[in-house]
Amino acid sequence: MAFLSFKERMTIPTYDDPERCTSGHVVIDHDKCNGCGNCVLICPGASLYVAGVGKDKKAYMIDKPVPDCLSCNDCMAMCKRGAIKVNVIYDFGGFYKVLHRGELAPPRNF
Numbered sequence: 031m032a033f034l035s036f037k038e039r040m041t042i043p044t045y046d047d048p049e050r051c052t053s054g055h056v057v058i059d060h061d062k063c064n065g066c067g068n069c070v071l072i073c074p075g076a077s078l079y080v081a082g083v084g085k086d087k088k089a090y091m092i093d094k095p096v097p098d099c100l101s102c103n104d105c106m107a108m109c110k111r112g113a114i115k116v117n118v119i120y121d122f123g124g125f126y127k128v129l130h131r132g133e134l135a136p137p138r139n140f
């Protein structure tokens with residue numbers, strides 16, 4: 031068990047404080063993205079949106095200090111154009127043991 035100070039033990043964890051946790055983050059290649067919105071539909075963290083019209087229609091990540099991204103990789107698995115991938119994995123390591131699951135990979139292939 032990781033060492034926690036008395037102050038840390040008395041503190042209720044919050045998940046919207048950048049100093050306490052790192053949430054997931056994705057990168058979107060707008061040269062590949064066609065704004066189909068599949069990633070937005072599948073995202074359990076409601077972290078993505080599509081904006082623009084026509085050829086300018088693209089997916090974006092909602093800009094928050096701590097995004098609600100779970101780094102689940104569902105968006106990556108869903109995107110047929112290979113335009114989106116997780117580049118930061120969530121880490122609540124101050125309060126939970128981090129399981130190292132190896133290389134990031136889509137949960138399933140279509």
Ligand code: SF4
Pocket residue numbers: 058062063064065066067068069070080088089108109110111112113114
């Ligand atoms: S699924 Fe892929 S191509 Fe479609 S909006 Fe998302 S990132 Fe863009």
Ligand code: SF4
Pocket residue numbers: 054055056069072073074075076077078098099100101102103104105106116
């Ligand atoms: S990794 Fe999961 S939670 Fe994060 S943006 Fe993609 S689908 Fe949403």
